[in-house]
Amino acid sequence: MVRLYEQGIPAWSYMSTLFIFILFHSVTIRGAALKQEAPLDSGATLLNHSMALVQRMETLLSTGNGSDITLRVQTIYMDEVKVIQAHSQILTLQSDVFEDLLIRRNDSVVVLRETSDxxxxxxxFVRYLYCGDVSVRLDQAISLHKLASKYHVLGLQHGLTQYMTQHLSSDSPNSHVVSWYNYALKIGDTVLRDSCLQYLSWNLSSVMQSGEWSAVSEDLLLSLLQRSDLILQSELELYEALEAWINHNQPDASTVESALRALRYGMIPPQHLFRLQKQSLLMLKYYESIRDLLYLAFQFHSASPIQLAKYFDVNCSIFTPRNYLSSSWGSSWVINNPTRDDRSFSFQTQLGPSGYDSAKRVTWNALFSPRWLPLNARSTYTELSAMQPTRTEGGRPRIIVTPATSSPDFAGVSFQKTVIVMAKQQGKVVVRHVYNFHQSTEEAGDFLFDADLQRRSSEYLIDSSLYLHIIIKPLYQALLIARK
Known part of the structure; x- marks a missing residue:
C-alpha cells in the first residue's frame, strides 16, 4: 500500500481527509485564502492553515502519490501525449464532466483529446482543480477558458472572464482584445463580448495605431463604424485608418463599399474632403459608390442649420458627430487633488462642424465640485474665479457645463455634452468612463457616482489627479412644421 509523508498514513486515508476538507471550502482563480462558511463561535480564534493544504495538494499532484487514474491528454492531429497521474475524488468534486467520464471508464486510464492550445x-487546468489557483498569461486565457467551459468548472470560467475584462489594456503582440472579442462572440459570452467592444470603441485612436487594428475582422469593423460612441481624434483619422485596414486586409468590394458608406463625411472639413478626392487612391477607386454622400457633405458645409433642416433629414448619421478629441470639439482638463475644493474652467469650441459655422466659436464654463451641494446653496456661478471653501460633509462629485452666453446662432442646434474620465491600467492611459448629458440639463447626474476620490490609489485617479476630457457635440434639429 502506498504511504505518504513518512508518517505512515495510508494514501486512501489521506485522500479522504483532503476530500472532506475541500468539500467545505471555496476556491478562487488567484488562490485567495479558503473561506470558512460557518461563523465562528463567540470568543473563538480562527487558525488558518489553508495555504499549507494548498502546498500539500500541489505536492500530491506533482508526485502522483495515491493516484487511482491516469489522464492521457492527446493532441488532436498530432502524436503528442501528456500523461498526468490524478485522483478521481478530486476531479469528480470539481467537474461533473469528469464525474461522468470516470463512471463510464473501463480501466484506470482515461484518454482525453484536446486541441494543441x-x-x-x-x-x-488540472492544477487549478487541485489547488484553486492558476497563473495566467494573455495568450493562455482563451485556452484555459475553453477547458473550463468544456469540463464545467464554473469558478475558473467566471474567473477567466473577469481576468480578460480587467486586462484589455495590457500590451500584447498578439492582438488579444480582438481575439477575445471573436472568441466571446463564438461562445455567446455577452459580458466579455461587450467589454471588448466597449474597450475598442472608447480607445479607438490608440487601437488604430497598434497591431490590433489590422486584426479586426470585417464584421467587427462594420460594427464599429456604425457606432456614435467611438472616441478618436477626428473622422479624418478614421478614414485614414480605414484606408490602411483595407490595404492590409484586401476585403472584397462589397465590404469596402459598406465601410466607406459608414463614414460620416459631414464631420470632415471641406478642405480635407477636397484633398481626399484628389489624393486618396481608395476614394478615387470607389468614388462612384460614395458620390451621393460626398455631395450631401458639401451641401452640409455650405448652409446654415435651419436651411439644411428644410430639405434634409438632419438626424441621419452623416450629420451626427462621434466623440472627437481634437481641440475644435472640446478640451482636456486635469484636476490636481480633486477632493480639495471646487474648480472652474473655461474653453472654446466651434459652433458647429459645418463649414458655414467654422468661424463661429462658443465659450463654455465648466465647474467641478468634489462634494456637491444644491445649486441654490452655491455662490453665483458666473463668478468663475471664486473658489468654494473645502466641504467635508456629505455630497458627491458633480460637474456642470454651460455656455457662457446665449446667441441667435444657436437656433437649430442643440448641444450634447460628453465627459470622458481617463485612468491608468497596466501602465497605459485608457478611457475609464463616459458620461453624456444634453442641453436640457446642465450636469451629468450620475457623474463619478461610485468613485472614491479620497484614496490616492483610486482607479479614477492618475498620479492623484483626475483626468477629464470634455466634448461638445452640436446636434442639428429637425424643423417642426406647423399644421394649417
Missing part, C-alpha cells in the same frame, strides 16, 4: 495548458 488546450493540451499545452492542461497541466495548469
Amino acid at each position: 488546450c493540451a499545452a495548458v492542461f497541466d495548469k
Whole structure:
C-alpha cells in the first residue's frame, strides 16, 4: 500500500481527509485564502492553515502519490501525449464532466483529446482543480477558458472572464482584445463580448495605431463604424485608418463599399474632403459608390442649420458627430487633488462642424465640485474665479457645463455634452468612463457616482489627479412644421 509523508498514513486515508476538507471550502482563480462558511463561535480564534493544504495538494499532484487514474491528454492531429497521474475524488468534486467520464471508464486510464492550445495548458487546468489557483498569461486565457467551459468548472470560467475584462489594456503582440472579442462572440459570452467592444470603441485612436487594428475582422469593423460612441481624434483619422485596414486586409468590394458608406463625411472639413478626392487612391477607386454622400457633405458645409433642416433629414448619421478629441470639439482638463475644493474652467469650441459655422466659436464654463451641494446653496456661478471653501460633509462629485452666453446662432442646434474620465491600467492611459448629458440639463447626474476620490490609489485617479476630457457635440434639429 502506498504511504505518504513518512508518517505512515495510508494514501486512501489521506485522500479522504483532503476530500472532506475541500468539500467545505471555496476556491478562487488567484488562490485567495479558503473561506470558512460557518461563523465562528463567540470568543473563538480562527487558525488558518489553508495555504499549507494548498502546498500539500500541489505536492500530491506533482508526485502522483495515491493516484487511482491516469489522464492521457492527446493532441488532436498530432502524436503528442501528456500523461498526468490524478485522483478521481478530486476531479469528480470539481467537474461533473469528469464525474461522468470516470463512471463510464473501463480501466484506470482515461484518454482525453484536446486541441494543441488546450493540451499545452492542461497541466495548469488540472492544477487549478487541485489547488484553486492558476497563473495566467494573455495568450493562455482563451485556452484555459475553453477547458473550463468544456469540463464545467464554473469558478475558473467566471474567473477567466473577469481576468480578460480587467486586462484589455495590457500590451500584447498578439492582438488579444480582438481575439477575445471573436472568441466571446463564438461562445455567446455577452459580458466579455461587450467589454471588448466597449474597450475598442472608447480607445479607438490608440487601437488604430497598434497591431490590433489590422486584426479586426470585417464584421467587427462594420460594427464599429456604425457606432456614435467611438472616441478618436477626428473622422479624418478614421478614414485614414480605414484606408490602411483595407490595404492590409484586401476585403472584397462589397465590404469596402459598406465601410466607406459608414463614414460620416459631414464631420470632415471641406478642405480635407477636397484633398481626399484628389489624393486618396481608395476614394478615387470607389468614388462612384460614395458620390451621393460626398455631395450631401458639401451641401452640409455650405448652409446654415435651419436651411439644411428644410430639405434634409438632419438626424441621419452623416450629420451626427462621434466623440472627437481634437481641440475644435472640446478640451482636456486635469484636476490636481480633486477632493480639495471646487474648480472652474473655461474653453472654446466651434459652433458647429459645418463649414458655414467654422468661424463661429462658443465659450463654455465648466465647474467641478468634489462634494456637491444644491445649486441654490452655491455662490453665483458666473463668478468663475471664486473658489468654494473645502466641504467635508456629505455630497458627491458633480460637474456642470454651460455656455457662457446665449446667441441667435444657436437656433437649430442643440448641444450634447460628453465627459470622458481617463485612468491608468497596466501602465497605459485608457478611457475609464463616459458620461453624456444634453442641453436640457446642465450636469451629468450620475457623474463619478461610485468613485472614491479620497484614496490616492483610486482607479479614477492618475498620479492623484483626475483626468477629464470634455466634448461638445452640436446636434442639428429637425424643423417642426406647423399644421394649417
